[in-house]
Amino acid sequence: xxxxxxxxxxxxxxxxVRSDPLVLRGVVLLTGVLASGTLGYxxxxxxxxxxxxxxTLVTLTTVGYGDYGLTAAGERFTALVMIGGIGTVSYTxxxxxxxLVVRASQQERKMIDQTAKLRNHFIVCGLGRTxxxxxxxxxxxxxxxxxxxxxxxxxxxxxxxxxxxxSGDATSDLGLSLVGIKHASAIAATTSSxxxxxxxxxxxxxxxxxxRVVARAEDKDSVCxxxxxxxxxxxxxxTYGGDGIAESMAQAEMSTLLPGLHGSDGSLxxxxxxxxxxxxxxxxxLAEIGREHRDLVFVAWKDPSGECRVRPDPHRPLAEGDMLVxxxxxxxxxxxxxxxxx
Numbered sequence: 126x127x128x129x130x131x132x133x134x135x136x137x138x139x140x141x142v143r144s145d146p147l148v149l150r151g152v153v154l155l156t157g158v159l160a161s162g163t164l165g166y167x168x169x170x171x172x173x174x175x176x177x178x179x180x181t182l183v184t185l186t187t188v189g190y191g192d193y194g195l196t197a198a199g200e201r202f203t204a205l206v207m208i209g210g211i212g213t214v215s216y217t218x219x220x221x222x223x224x225l226v227v228r229a230s231q232q233e234r235k236m237i238d239q240t241a242k243l244r245n246h247f248i249v250c251g252l253g254r255t256x257x258x259x260x261x262x263x264x265x266x267x268x269x270x271x272x273x274x275x276x277x278x279x280x281x282x283x284x285x286x287x288x289x290x291x292s293g294d295a296t297s298d299l300g301l302s303l304v305g306i307k308h309a310s311a312i313a314a315t316t317s318s319x320x321x322x323x324x325x326x327x328x329x330x331x332x333x334x335x336x337r338v339v340a341r342a343e344d345k346d347s348v349c350x351x352x353x354x355x356x357x358x359x360x361x362x363x364t365y366g367g368d369g370i371a372e373s374m375a376q377a378e379m380s381t382l383l384p385g386l387h388g389s390d391g392s393l394x395x396x397x398x399x400x401x402x403x404x405x406x407x408x409x410x411l412a413e414i415g416r417e418h419r420d421l422v423f424v425a426w427k428d429p430s431g432e433c434r435v436r437p438d439p440h441r442p443l444a445e446g447d448m449l450v451x452x453x454x455x456x457x458x459x460x461x462x463x464x465x466x467x
Contacts, residue, residue, distance in 0.1 A: 154213045165202050240271050240305050248304045250295035250325050251316035252279040259313055271304045296324040301332055311337040319347035323354040330355030396458045400447040412439040420457050425450040
């Protein structure tokens, strides 16, 4: 995981706890009131320390367990305890609540500020099982991913897992701006509602027309609607899972090779390799690259004009903007990506 993502992914439980001087002052004041009340009643009324402490606590909490037979001096002292004690309890409680709210908002603000510095990252809208799985696979590839979900409990759970998650509405421009939509390379709408996913697609396309949009479809009839809403690709988990089960039953040997049909432990992976500006592969042929990475298979080649060739010419030099589809193990593909970026 990149360093900036690692810093954002630190969960609240992992952060050092710092004492708050205002809250500490309130606790000291409350302790002082309890102690002075206990000693005062013990001295004025001649009570045992426990009886004096219990009556002080009853007074501060305004519970009132009946008449303790106070003397006139005890009643006057009780009035002072009530006035000073209730104010102290209110102050301390208010400070505790305020600090909890402030710390939560500061954590959110810090995460938003750091997310704004990311470039070419991936956005996942929805932190259900599908969304969490998407983030998991992206992180396996070393990609920076930011999630957004309106449910605070899901966001807190994701953060406890070390994920970068923000609380917000992905159907709104404000929510999308929080996760850096204008600088992201792709966004996935993975909620369980096709209607919400369609709104996410429309909003994302309106804010960043160049971004790649991938949507989840629960209903097969929603695929065309999501595409009309701006999705570049629509994935139906039920259809995809059904295809995988069928392939595992009918073509057992092939299904064990493909990670998409056999989980993440499959031995054969497919990946895209974009020839970006400054890439070390510009001007080189597939034959030259293949001699350095003998276990990789070059499946297809797509040039900037959109023309795609299966079994590409191994002697044609690569140019900026070309896209390769390559098959191999995860480690081999990672090695090639690192070499391309060197």
